[in-house]
Amino acid sequence: MERFIIEESGPLRGRVRISGSKNSVLPIIAATLLTDEECIIHDVPLLTDVLTMQNLIEDLGGRASWDNDANLAIRVSDIKKIQASYELCAKMRASFLVAGPILARMGEVKISLPGGCAIGSRPVDLHLKGLAALGAEISQEHGYVSARAKKLVGANIYLDFPSVGATENIMMAAALAEGQTIIQNCAVEPEIVDLSNFLTSMGAQIRGSGTDTIRIQGVNKLSGTNHNVIPDRIEAGTFMVAAAISRGEIFLENVVTDHLKPAIAKLREVGVEIEESEEGLNVKSGSLRRPIDIKTLPYPGFPTDMQAQFVAFLATTPGTNLVTETVFENRFMHVPELVRMGADIKIDSRSAIIEGVEKLAGTQVKASDLRAGAALMLAALTAAGTTEIHDIYHIDRGYYRFDQKLRQLGGKITRVNG
Ligand code: UD1
DSSP, X not given: OEEEEEEOOOOOEEEEXXXXXXXXXXXXXXXXXXXXXXXXXXXXOOOHHHHHHHHHHHHTTOEEEEETTTEEEEEOSOOOOXXXXXXXXXXXXXXXXXXHHHHHHHSEEEEEOOOOBTTBOOOXXXXXXXXXXXXXXXXXETTEEEEEOSSOBOOEEEOSSOOHHHHXXXXXXXXXXXXXXXXXXXXXXXXXXXXXXXXXXXXXXXXXXXBSEEEEEOOSOOOOEEEEOOXXXXXXXXXXXXXXXXXXXXXXXXXXXXXXXXXXXXXXXXXXXXXXXXXXXXXXXXXXXXXXXXXXXSTTSBOGGGXXXXXXXXXXXXXXXXXXXXXOSSOOTHHHHHHHXXXXXXXXXXXXXXXXXXXXXXXXXXXXXXXXXXXXXXXXXXXXXXXXXXOTHHHHHHSTTHHHHHHHTTOEEEEEEO
């Protein structure tokens, strides 16, 4: 098992290029199942989660090849089976995104229900509600969901919660359904817009993505395409926090500033200086002036995927900060680890009350999930002495060469085996 050994590193400084978005590319890879022609996806981050999705596509009969470790060509001439592999689905919740495309192309799909997950129960009821509304007959047994429909037919679907994954699954299935589908109270995340652009470039007819009502006019056939993935807003936000927590200065290249509004606003509120330009974003730790309150919400609210990194940062800023998690019910697994590093944080129901301390202290800690792992890395860079982070495979699932990028900025990080 690999782990990171991290020494207190002082202010991080330099430039970093943000990779393509993990959360965009996973549904986009799933969408390649909708056509028998080749799709080429550019700026794909070579991550464990991306490889899992690629393996899933290959297991279903698709062919995939990488060029330059960044461009992924996929062709699914035939879908050879309608059952998605349990082993691959169990590795990653986003595997469930193949359900809509397989159903739309084959009229049938069987897929294992996602298991329990470190950050809450994360059901798929909204995905299934949407597919059922499109005419699929859904049954569940022995941990698997089966969906069947001779023909999917467009429908009006209202989501009880603007779930990102449910919006994506329904959008993909509806792209090949007969007639019009309207998804109301859908997710408005930039990754939804990216998937919609990908589908549109394949010939799908979609209007309204990025708003809370998406209209999809089904077509008979989709074709191959070329697509550039949007920059990863969560990776960008993480490096912004890296500049702030280390009291350094980092220039971020390849960012869409608009996608980063909540993180920019909150960092400015604390006193971090952020300058936007055509080339990117300059983030410089100013004098940190006051505590803040944060509440995670669906986009354009503050992203739950940035919560852990901000908790780590606020653990070392003066005053009493309040962070409330509303999207997932159990997403403070990083808090006990930060407390072991000397942070003063109390959990009260869905909120973390954080009293900023002067300095954290290095010790052994464990990454419980992807963003919790990133938060511990950032905390470790500023903690006195040495920190050892275990279970770092979580970090490799979603951050492209995170340790390498941090090292280039001055982070003292060693990856060791065993
Ligand atoms: C996606 C992101 C993840 C991010 C999350 C919220 C990907 C691959 N992952 O996950 O990084 O943290 O959005 O921004 O894009 N829910 C239900 N029923 C459902 C579906 C969801 O109750 O059928 C609940 C979940 O339990 C959770 C909330 O809705 O509490 C948000 O989930 P959702 O938006 O679906 O997140 P994901 O698509 O899984």
